[in-house]
Amino acid sequence: MADKKKKFMQGNEACVEGALYAGCMFYAGYPITPSTEIAEGMSVRLPKIGGKFIQMEDEIGGIAAALGGSLTGLKSLTATSGPGFSLKQECIGYACLAEIPLVIVNVMRGGPSTGYPTGPSQADIMQAKWGTHGDHPAISITPAYVQEILTETVRAFNLAEKYRTPVVVLYDEIVGHMREPIVIPEKGELEVIDRVKPDCKPEDYFPYDDKYEIPPLAPFGKGYRFHVTGLNHKKDGFPTNDSKIIEENNLRIMRKVENHKDDIWKNDEFMLGDAEVAVFSIGSTARSARFAVKQAREAGIKAGLLRPLTIWPFPDKAVTELSKKVKAIIVPEMNLGQMALEVQRVSKKAEVAGIHRVDGEPINPAQIFEQIKRFK
Amino acid sequence: MSSPTGGVVKKEKVSVPFDYNKYLRPNKLPHIWCPGCGHGIVLKAMLRAIHNAGLNKDNVCVISGIGCSSRTPGYVDFNTLHTLHGRALSFATGVKFANPKLKVIVVTGDGDALAIGGNHFIHTCRRNIDLTVLVFTNATYGMTGGQYSPTTPIGSQATTSRYGNIEPPFDACEMAKASGASFVARGTAYHTLELEKTIQEALEHKGTSVVDIIDACPTYFGRMNKFKGASQMMEEIEKDKTVSVKQVDKLPPEKVQGKMLRGVLHKVDRPEYCEQYETLVMEKAKAK
Numbered sequence: 087m088a089d090k091k092k093k094f095m096q097g098n099e100a101c102v103e104g105a106l107y108a109g110c111m112f113y114a115g116y117p118i119t120p121s122t123e124i125a126e127g128m129s130v131r132l133p134k135i136g137g138k139f140i141q142m143e144d145e146i147g148g149i150a151a152a153l154g155g156s157l158t159g160l161k162s163l164t165a166t167s168g169p170g171f172s173l174k175q176e177c178i179g180y181a182c183l184a185e186i187p188l189v190i191v192n193v194m195r196g197g198p199s200t201g202y203p204t205g206p207s208q209a210d211i212m213q214a215k216w217g218t219h220g221d222h223p224a225i226s227i228t229p230a231y232v233q234e235i236l237t238e239t240v241r242a243f244n245l246a247e248k249y250r251t252p253v254v255v256l257y258d259e260i261v262g263h264m265r266e267p268i269v270i271p272e273k274g275e276l277e278v279i280d281r282v283k284p285d286c287k288p289e290d291y292f293p294y295d296d297k298y299e300i301p302p303l304a305p306f307g308k309g310y311r312f313h314v315t316g317l318n319h320k321k322d323g324f325p326t327n328d329s330k331i332i333e334e335n336n337l338r339i340m341r342k343v344e345n346h347k348d349d350i351w352k353n354d355e356f357m358l359g360d361a362e363v364a365v366f367s368i369g370s371t372a373r374s375a376r377f378a379v380k381q382a383r384e385a386g387i388k389a390g391l392l393r394p395l396t397i398w399p400f401p402d403k404a405v406t407e408l409s410k411k412v413k414a415i416i417v418p419e420m421n422l423g424q425m426a427l428e429v430q431r432v433s434k435k436a437e438v439a440g441i442h443r444v445d446g447e448p449i450n451p452a453q454i455f456e457q458i459k460r461f462k
Numbered sequence: 463m464s465s466p467t468g469g470v471v472k473k474e475k476v477s478v479p480f481d482y483n484k485y486l487r488p489n490k491l492p493h494i495w496c497p498g499c500g501h502g503i504v505l506k507a508m509l510r511a512i513h514n515a516g517l518n519k520d521n522v523c524v525i526s527g528i529g530c531s532s533r534t535p536g537y538v539d540f541n542t543l544h545t546l547h548g549r550a551l552s553f554a555t556g557v558k559f560a561n562p563k564l565k566v567i568v569v570t571g572d573g574d575a576l577a578i579g580g581n582h583f584i585h586t587c588r589r590n591i592d593l594t595v596l597v598f599t600n601a602t603y604g605m606t607g608g609q610y611s612p613t614t615p616i617g618s619q620a621t622t623s624r625y626g627n628i629e630p631p632f633d634a635c636e637m638a639k640a641s642g643a644s645f646v647a648r649g650t651a652y653h654t655l656e657l658e659k660t661i662q663e664a665l666e667h668k669g670t671s672v673v674d675i676i677d678a679c680p681t682y683f684g685r686m687n688k689f690k691g692a693s694q695m696m697e698e699i700e701k702d703k704t705v706s707v708k709q710v711d712k713l714p715p716e717k718v719q720g721k722m723l724r725g726v727l728h729k730v731d732r733p734e735y736c737e738q739y740e741t742l743v744m745e746k747a748k749a750k
Binding site: 134 | 553559750
């Protein structure tokens with residue numbers, strides 16, 4: 087392995103590397119702690135490769151401009167944190183219905199409101215799923231290591247392009263600002279997916295053609311002259327009041343994710359094989375959990391860790407299976423029970439116990455180890 | 463009704479004859495606008511201006527927010543984008559910046575551009591990014607049923623100002639100029655040919671060009687404020703309450719007082735955003 091590809095960098099910087107690796111050529115956003123290093127990095131790197139960086143006047147403008155960029159065919163990114171993520175919600179719904187690929191990074195900080203800007207949290211898990219109004223598909227990716235932020239940002243772009251939908255990358259401030267040695271992958275090492283463009287004649291093009299599960303998306307300015315709206319629309323993109331068409335289109339955009347969960351899900355398992363007590367956790371908390379599991383094993387307790395890298399769609403299948411095998415699933419999270427509620431929903435047998443913290447401090451291994459011991 | 467004033471004569475003959483059907487999506491008509499609404503007149507002036515400017519349909523992108531005027535993109539045969547309330551300018555900034563070859567026209571209402579989208583309006587003008595912004599100013603939120611807007615005159619009736627509006631109105635042109643737009647003009651639906659010429663000039667200008675277009679909402683503003691109909695509104699609001707910048711110096715002060723100026727009010731050469739990015743940012747970044 088070439089040494090020059092080895093770098094020491096923080097999570098937010100790795101996110102920039104991942105975005106560029108995936109072919110991102112457009113960034114629009116607004117400064118917000120603790121995600122700002124992503125904007126700073128993109129502002130330096132994009133113009134070097136012919137890409138576009140713009141700092142907009144507010145969070146809404148940031149995501150709206152990024153959607154405009156995506157409609158011209160450029161892979162686009164915006165990054166933010168809790169308060170900004172709240173402001174971006176209307177545009178996230180627009181991207182879902184208009185089926186515009188986009189990656190939104192949310193480096194989670196303490197909330198609610200302005201909250202604790204420099205403190206970590208994992209309290210936007212439900213916002214990532216339910217933040218925008220109306221029923222809509224949701225994909226959220228949850229990396230826990232600096233290296234993983236790079237590779238998972240690439241995966242987020244792939245999913246956005248493949249399923250023609252916005253994808254949220256969710257990680258806490260600790261992972262965002264943590265520095266670790268990472269390796270920048272060579273070109274070709276990671277899969278990079280581009281959106282499917284139409285190959286039909288412009289007059290035969292329907293941007294929401296229901297003969298496809300995921301219709302091809304033409305870029306603006308290439309002769310297709312199609313219409314995009316946030317109103318419920320027909321396959322030609324124009325608004326409709328036809329209840330049958332409205333329902334069918336609303337269901338189709340859900341199916342894009344629902345029918346491909348096996349492709350979108352990704353879990354990391356640690357010592358789960360013979361585990362009797364499982365921990366379910368993401369981000370920096372999962373790193374504490376991994377340590378606690380090792381401690382438990384040393385103490386003779388059969389503990390294991392299920393760490394989802396896709397939190398939405400929720401990994402029902404893996405959790406349900408796990409719940410049939412273990413006595414308990416412990417869910418440590420820096421919020422008051424957002425994931426625990428989901429784990430409870432899909433668990434068949436196992437007891438579900440949450441560990442929650444909203445004081446801006448990380449959940450440490452000892453806290454998790456104490457819970458594991460309860461179920462030995 | 464008297465003939466449209468302005469006396470605009472086309473500077474040059476366009477070789478291809480103008481045909482509305484070339485620029486409209488006829489199967490998307492009829493439009494949703496009420497009888498007497500000025501938006502259709504503005505739409506036609508916009509299409510003639512696009513034609514006269516010799517723009518290729520594939521390279522034109524028409525972007526709007528939410529409201530009556532924001533339904534325009536659905537009726538015209540370009541790359542069209544109907545976005546969210548107030549956000550047209552941000553989407554448009556993204557489209558233009560990502561692909562500067564596109565001619566991007568934003569169609570927006572006074573509520574869309576100056577209230578919910580006011581911040582985007584100011585900063586679009588400040589950047590001087592090459593967008594043409596057509597503000598359909600009818601002093602009303604028509605789509606939601608006639609509430610007062612940021613351009614509703616003091617004392618006017620609206621469904622949310624039953625005791626008379628107490629909020630002073632914005633002057634979109636003053637705001638655009640103060641914010642840095644390099645081309646600022648006003649037209650009306652009444653002065654149709656003059657409007658066509660003004661929009662063409664806006665399209666041909668490099669930088670943010672804003673055209674504030676006064677037109678009438680007889681359904682809400684008109685009925686609530688005791689106008690007899692659309693033609694009376696056009697005469698009293700668009701004709702009698704505006705004066706051309708070309709005539710203003712020749713008129714006695716009493717004929718100018720309380721009237722809004724029509725025509726090109728401000729036009730300067732100022733560096734355009736996309737060009738600045740390419741010549742300053744990209745070149746420096748590549749050299750480093």
